[in-house]
Amino acid sequence: MYIPSSSLNWPSSGDCCLWEGITCDAIGYVTRLWLPSKGLSGTISPSIGNLTHLSHLNLSHNRLFGPLPITSFSSLIQLQILDLSYNGLIGEFPSTLLSNHIEMVNLSSNRLHWLIPSSYFQQAGNLMSFNVNNNAFTGPIPSSVWIDSSCSVRLLDLSYNDFSGQVPHGLGNCSKLTTFRAGFNNLSGPLPDDIYTATSLEEISLPVNSLSGTIGNGIVHLENLTVLELYSNNFTGMIPVDIGRLTKLKHLLLHINNLSGSLPPSMKNCTNLTTLNLRVNFFEGHLSAFNFSTRSKLKTLDLGNNNFTGILSASLYSCKSLTAVRLTGNGLEGQILPDIAALGSLSFLSLSSNNFTNLTGAIRSLMGLKNLSTLILTSNFKNEETTDDEHITFSSDGFQNLQVLGLGDCQLYGQLPAWLGNLRKLPVLDLSLNQISGSIPGWLLNFPSLFYLDLSSNLISGEVLKELSGLQALVSAEIFDEVDRSYLELPLFDSITNQLSNLPPAINLGNNRLGGSIPAEIGNLKFLHVLNLSRNNLSGNIPDEMSHLANLEMLDLSGNHLSGEIPASLKGLHFLSSFSIADNNLQGPIPSGGQFDTFPPSSFEGNPGLCGAILLKLSCLNHPPTTTGLVPMPISESSNEELGYGLIAGAVFGLIIGITGGALYPLPKLKFMQHSRYNRRRCR
Structure with a gap:
């Protein structure tokens, strides 16, 4: 048999039964070919069919790549275990593999496609595990998997494919089934009632489909259930009133549906819960009336984007194991009291888009959370002043592990509070959509880890760009690589994983009152991906040194008083996918070639002195430069559900589109954790 090239040290002759990965029976027939993770490359030879034992x-x-040798599998009549997972195999499902001995099939993480014939399961009577996760199979789920009571399947994983139709009836016949996964497909319709009779089930995972209907109260009969994942579907109705009977339940993920009603009191009996995620539904009720005191094992609680009211529940502070809490987008009110410091393990906290008051008191209380790495308080503390508190300012041990701080869209007024100067390790700071005035203090510009700064839509004045050009994490490769970009407990964005490395290095100072010129030193920020200086009072020329920003993907200089010509060297910014110099006093020809051939006319409009084919003005001779300044218009403000809106969120969205071959558009008003219950984006 031909074996693809690999790092195996097989001799050219001798007894193959002594070779690595090969086992033979007493007669000398090969019975086991066991070569996982051996660096094999190439195709699987049809001669594998000669190994009939x-x-x-x-x-x-x-x-491994290429098609499976389908016909060769018909000779493997003794095969019990087949594992070809995590390769690059293509083609159809090997339906010729009809051995009645087959017990485990794992073809996950390949590129196999077409239908899985129902006849296969009728022949494989001893099949216990079937995993085709992460392929491209289409059509309905084969119903013959559980056509009668002889069903022996224990694990069935069909997730991350293109299966369509409904979840077929008959699942209840599989009395031994413990794991059923079919998430990230195109399934629709209700859950079949007989799924609730498969009492050995320990995991039901059907997220990111188009399933509808209600979650029947019959689910409480699945008393062995530890995982229930039905998120990103269209389920309606209430959580089953007797769900507390599922005492073994550890992970309950029902987020992004249309569920409603209050949380059933019986949930207090789910004492083994470690993850409870119900965000983006229509749940209601006073959160303070819900008893969390029995959830000693709860680590992640996400009730964001519902209709809960009241104050923070005192019983929540008894959940000592909590590492992540998101209550964003509800109607909670009151103050954040020092009692919250009881959550000593808490790493992620988002209370944005509520009605909390007393920012100074909240910061004093939250500084007691020594493990906190993400703090998002966006859209609270409306119209409060950013007064300094001596206890906060001179505290040396508060927020020492903070990686993300979001205080956007609070309409805070006053200057940047001095206590921010203690957060020397902070990589991400968002204070957008406030009324912060004055200049940016020098201590903020010296943060060694800061790579994402959003101060857009404030009243900040002065000439700060030269100082900003010294942000160490955007200048030095050594420091940039040392910035902690570890995983967060929950994702910041709807469409991005919970890892800071997915945030683009960015400076957003748009819609302020900054003056002066753009300094040549701006070219030092060679790791910068997003730069937004739009709608300020900047003047002078665009420095040629901007062409040194080799990683730049978005550049917005619109709505200023810039003059002179567009530097032709900007054509060398090969990653630049979004560019705007609209509404300035620029003149001369628009550079052609490179990325400039991809930008729309709107990127240049509002500069009467500019000419070029894109503006249908081929000559600059009859278009003298204008000397009339343009008054920047404020961008519209909208509420946020996580960090500030800014325009960087649009850039992140564009970055994702760019990876898939589309164009980058920086201006859509995307929000951190934005959700539309009727137009949801799905991350497939």
Whole structure:
């Protein structure tokens, strides 16, 4: 048999039964070919069909590609274990593999497609585990998997494919089934009632489909259930009133549906819960009336974007294991009291888009959370003053692990509070959509880890760009690589994983009162991806040194008083996907070639002195430069559900589109954790 190239040290001759990964029976027939993670590359030869006594075949986690030798599998009548997962195999499902001995099939993480014939399962009577996760299979889920009471399947994983239709009836016949996964497909319709009779089920995972209907109260009969994942569907109705009977339940994820009503009191009996995620639904009721005191094992609580009211529940502070809490987008009110310091393990806290008051008191209380890495208080403390508090300002041990601070869209007035100067390790700061005035203090510009700064839509004045050009994390490769970009407990964005490395290095100072010129030193920020200086009072020329920003993907200089010509060297910014110099006093020809051939006319409009084919003005001779300044118009303000809105969120969205081959558009008003219950984006 031909074996693809690999790092195996097989001799050219001798007894193959002594070779690595090969087991033979007493007669000398090969019974096991066990070569996972051996660096194999190439295709699987049809000669594998000659191993007619083979019972175990494992070629997983290699670099195999090409089609499966479908017809050769018909000779493997003794095969019990087949594992070809994590390769690059293509083609159809090997339906010729009809061995009645087959017990485990794992073809996950390949590129297989077409239909899985129902006849396969009728022949494989001893099949216990079937995993085709992460392929491109289409059509309905084969109903013959559980056509009668002889169903022996224990694990069925069909997730991350393109299966369509409904979840078929008959699942209740699989009395041994413990794991059923079919998430990230195109399934629709209700859950079949007989799913609630498969009493051995420990996991039901059907997220990101188009399933509808209600979650029947019959689910409480699945008393072995530990995982219930039905998020990102269209389920309606209430959580089953007797859900507390599922005492083994550890992970309950029902977020992004249309569920409503109050949380059933019986949930207090789900004492083994470690993850409870109900965000983006229509749940209601006073949160303070819900008893969290029995949730000693609860680590993640996400009730964001619902209709809960009242104050923070005192019983919540008894959940000592909590590491992440998101209550954003509800109607909570009152103050954040020092009692919250009881949550000593808390790393992620988002209380944005509520009605909390007393920012100074909240900061004093929250500084007691020594492990806090993400703090998002956006859209609270409306119209309060950013007064300094001596206890906060001179505290040396508060927020020492903070990585993300979001205080956007609070309409705070006053200057940047001095206590921010203590956050020397902070990588991400968002204070957008406030009324902060004055200049940016020098201590903020010297933060060694700061790579994401959003101060847009404030009243900040002065000439700060030269100082900003010294942000160490955007200048030095060594420091940039040392910035902690570890995983967060929950994702900041709807469409981005919970890792800071997915945030683009960015400076957003748009819609302020900054003056002066753009200094040549701006070219030092060679790790910067997003730069927004729009709608300020900047004047002078665009410095040629901007062409040194080799990683720049978005540049917005619109709505200023810039003059002179567009530097032709900007054509060398090969990653630049979004560019605007609209509404300035620029003149001369628009550079052609490179990325400039991809920008729309709107990127240049409002500069009467500019000419070029894109503006249908081929000559500059009859278009003298204008000397009339343009008054920047404020951008519209809208509420936020996480960090400030800014325009950087649009850039992040554009970055994702760019990766998939589309164009980058920086201006859509996307919000951190933005959700529309009727037009939801799905991350597939």
